[in-house]
Amino acid sequence: xxxxxxxSLADRPLGNxxxxxxxxxxxxxxxxxxxxxxxxxxxxAVLKLAHRGIFSGRDxxxxxxxxxxxxxxxxxxxxxxxxxxxxxxxxxxxxTASEYTK
Amino acid sequence: MSRAPRTIxxxxxxxxxxxxLFNALTGARxxxxxxxxVTVERKAGRMxxxxxxxxxxxDLPGSxxxxxxxxxxxxxxDVVMGRQEGQRRPDALxxxxxxxNLEQHLVFAQEVIALGMPxxxxxxxxxxxxxxxxVLDPKALEESLGVPVVETVAVRRKGLTELAAEVAKVTExxxxxPTLPTHVDMVxxxxxxxxxxxGAIISETKQRRLxxxxxxxxxxxxxxxxxxxxxxxxxxxxxxxxATPFADxxxxxVGLLSEAVVANFPAGLLRDAVTEGLLAGVGSVVVxxxxxxxxxxxxxxxxxxxxxxxxxxxxxRMMASVGLSGRSFIPLLSSFACxxxxxxxxxxxxxxxxxLTTILIAPLMTCxxxxxxxxxxxxxFIPARSVGPGIGLQGLVLFALYVAGIVGAxxxxxxxxxxxxxxxxxxxxxxxxxxxxxxxxxIAIGLWQRAYIFLRRAGxxxxxxxxxxxxxxxxxxxxxxxxxxxxxxxxxLANGLAVVVEPIGFNRDMALxxxxxxxxxxxxxxSLATTYAVASDDEDETAQALGxxxxxxxxxxxxxxxxxxxxxxxxxxxxxxxxxxxxNGWKWxxxxxxxxxxxxxxxxxxxxxxxxxxxx
Numbered sequence: 088x089x090x091x092x093x094x095s096l097a098d099r100p101l102g103n104x105x106x107x108x109x110x111x112x113x114x115x116x117x118x119x120x121x122x123x124x125x126x127x128x129x130x131x132a133v134l135k136l137a138h139r140g141i142f143s144g145r146d147x148x149x150x151x152x153x154x155x156x157x158x159x160x161x162x163x164x165x166x167x168x169x170x171x172x173x174x175x176x177x178x179x180x181x182x183t184a185s186e187y188t189k
Numbered sequence: 190m191s192r193a194p195r196t197i198x199x200x201x202x203x204x205x206x207x208x209x210l211f212n213a214l215t216g217a218r219x220x221x222x223x224x225x226x227v228t229v230e231r232k233a234g235r236m237x238x239x240x241x242x243x244x245x246x247x248d249l250p251g252s253x254x255x256x257x258x259x260x261x262x263x264x265x266x267d268v269v270m271g272r273q274e275g276q277r278r279p280d281a282l283x284x285x286x287x288x289x290n291l292e293q294h295l296v297f298a299q300e301v302i303a304l305g306m307p308x309x310x311x312x313x314x315x316x317x318x319x320x321x322x323x324v325l326d327p328k329a330l331e332e333s334l335g336v337p338v339v340e341t342v343a344v345r346r347k348g349l350t351e352l353a354a355e356v357a358k359v360t361e362x363x364x365x366x367p368t369l370p371t372h373v374d375m376v377x378x379x380x381x382x383x384x385x386x387x388g389a390i391i392s393e394t395k396q397r398r399l400x401x402x403x404x405x406x407x408x409x410x411x412x413x414x415x416x417x418x419x420x421x422x423x424x425x426x427x428x429x430x431x432a433t434p435f436a437d438x439x440x441x442x443v444g445l446l447s448e449a450v451v452a453n454f455p456a457g458l459l460r461d462a463v464t465e466g467l468l469a470g471v472g473s474v475v476v477x478x479x480x481x482x483x484x485x486x487x488x489x490x491x492x493x494x495x496x497x498x499x500x501x502x503x504x505x506r507m508m509a510s511v512g513l514s515g516r517s518f519i520p521l522l523s524s525f526a527c528x529x530x531x532x533x534x535x536x537x538x539x540x541x542x543x544x545l546t547t548i549l550i551a552p553l554m555t556c557x558x559x560x561x562x563x564x565x566x567x568x569x570f571i572p573a574r575s576v577g578p579g580i581g582l583q584g585l586v587l588f589a590l591y592v593a594g595i596v597g598a599x600x601x602x603x604x605x606x607x608x609x610x611x612x613x614x615x616x617x618x619x620x621x622x623x624x625x626x627x628x629x630x631x632i633a634i635g636l637w638q639r640a641y642i643f644l645r646r647a648g649x650x651x652x653x654x655x656x657x658x659x660x661x662x663x664x665x666x667x668x669x670x671x672x673x674x675x676x677x678x679x680x681x682l683a684n685g686l687a688v689v690v691e692p693i694g695f696n697r698d699m700a701l702x703x704x705x706x707x708x709x710x711x712x713x714x715x716s717l718a719t720t721y722a723v724a725s726d727d728e729d730e731t732a733q734a735l736g737x738x739x740x741x742x743x744x745x746x747x748x749x750x751x752x753x754x755x756x757x758x759x760x761x762x763x764x765x766x767x768x769x770x771x772x773n774g775w776k777w778x779x780x781x782x783x784x785x786x787x788x789x790x791x792x793x794x795x796x797x798x799x800x801x802x803x804x805x
Contacts, residue, residue: 114428116539116540116616118539119616120538121254121256121258122253122258122618125258126253126293127293127379137401137404137408138404141410141411146504146509147506147515147617149404151782153290153293154289154293155621156620157513157618158618158620158621160616160617160618161617163618
């Protein structure tokens with residue numbers, strides 16, 4: 088696995104900060120897509136995979152974004168393409184890390 | 190002429206502390222009802238301005254934006270826009286934002302402020318912000334938003350007077366030119382939200398250790414579920430153990446009252462109506478108030494601490510295996526108290542098929558109305574002995590009944606999702622709120638509302654049904670030597686029904702109790718009490734606890750069969766009515782009735798015959 092390759096959020100290890108590169112909105116339900124965007128999960132957001140379930144598919148997952156923890160399914164995470172990000176704190180789309188952390 | 194009271198609405202993101210602020214502003218003077226046509230709960234209360242002028246305050250469902258992604262959010266948008274039927278457009282809005290999550294909450298706040306309605310921002314939960322080392326400048330925020338910003342700590346009643354004063358002021362001024370740009374998209378709002386938050390934060394130290402530490406344990410893939418199930422087990426043990434002294438005291442009180450009536454009034458029909466009908470019937474239900482209060486106490490605490498959302502997270506995988514999501518867990522858990530608020534809470538489920546399935550299985554969760562039935566039968570037939578440290582056999586049986594309901598619900602959901610409600614698998618996206626210490630006052634208000642609803646039911650439905658049943662049981666009067674219950678109208682009806690339920694081990698008295706229990710399950714207990722009271726001529730026997738008389742009259746397989754029946758039987762008119770309203774027609778309530786009665790019959794029959802074969 089190369090360090091900065093794009094891959095889906097679903098396959099990331101826990102605890103690493105990742106930047107959202109693209110979201111495949113087409114595979115998501117319209118209402119769910121809206122909710123993800125409302126929570127700031129969109130291109131540019133930096134988030135951290137914080138928790139994962141134990142059973143098959145390790146579903147659901149919880150991500151840290153901004154000051155929130157958000158639970159979502161592996162199916163959503165598969166549509167979210169991410170790349171490694173320097174660990175400078177998590178933040179929603181529309182911000183930059185330098186703006187977010189002082 | 191005084192003008193109509195002003196209407197003020199509370200809006201904001203979920204978890205901004207709106208409800209706590211609502212409680213602080215209105216106290217216990219709240220009215221919970223539904224918006225007409227939809228069943229999103231409408232919470233309204235009275236607040237007063239400094240001038241003494243009263244105003245109506247409504248608490249709107251938490252929203253992330255005016256582009257709704259659930260029926261809850263639709264109501265918020267429609268009320269604010271003045272499009273909600275039966276609701277006057279609010280004269281002013283209070284936007285509640287969590288001081289700890291400004292950059293997120295200011296996104297929706299901007300959307301609200303851009304409407305140009307009279308608006309005040311409540312910068313809430315400042316105490317938690319201070320604890321986390323966050324220092325804010327409300328003046329800076331006020332400048333960037335263009336509307337008054339008031340610092341509040343709802344739970345400590347801080348800033349309430351100032352908030353009311355600002356609301357009065359902006360209401361007088363009326364609508365104005367929006368202070369924020371109106372046509373911007375969410376990403377642009379997000380950028381400006383961050384800038385505003387940054388401008389308002391004087392200093393912050395990153396400190397989320399407590400929160401993270403708790404989640405590490407409580408959401409742990411192994412430890413988390415173990416803690417959840419241990420917690421649920423403790424809840425059900427507590428419902429039995431803690432309530433006993435209070436229930437005994439209430440029972441004693443009813444007994445004393447009954448004796449006092451017997452001692453002070455001449456024998457006759459009226460006295461019998463009071464002792465055999467009113468006191469035996471309503472009294473036998475009211476004694477379950479302590480258990481219901483304890484169950485709701487735990488549910489309210491789980492909600493107030495933020496643990497409920499974690500429970501939903503932990504349950505999501507299990508729910509997904511039957512085609513539901515963790516979101517269904519909260520309505521289903523509420524259904525343990527009562528299926529009606531549970532079915533209403535399904536409005537937060539976005540997927541319609543998911544929602545319908547949840548509605549259909551909600552009555553399988555053991556509601557508090559079943560508790561009186563379970564409690565009286567368990568107390569009469571299951572010995573109160575210990576089967577392990579801190580584990581009583583009675584509590585264990587109660588737990589098993591709850592589990593039976595849950596397993597039944599899961600199996601039914603599994604079948605429904607592959608037949609009548611089949612469709613794409615549902616999703617699960619949910620914010621997990623920060624942990625908070627529960628506030629005694631909010632819990633107390635919640636408990637008071639639940640207790641009031643229960644007592645009102647006891648005072649109206651159960652009272653009426655009990656008296657009607659007593660009349661049906663007492664007339665026509667038996668000839669000398671004839672059994673009164675056999676001679677009565679109710680007895681004759683029950684004899685007919687008894688033929689149907691005989692194969693599953695029910696006797697005539699049990700069949701009799703099922704008829705009035707259609708109104709509400711707990712009536713089964715009061716009607717058994719009334720039946721046995723009418724059947725006995727001896728006043729001492731009438732005053733005797735119902736359990737003792739059941740133990741003498743029923744066999745163990747009969748009792749177990751009766752318990753199994755109530756795990757499934759849809760005996761609650763209010764639930765059926767709510768299901769009809771929620772699903773817009775009779776189709777689904779009829780499906781619900783048919784499958785639940787079918788299951789109840791099968792389960793009770795199987796229990797009876799297995800128990801009999803096992804020689805119990």
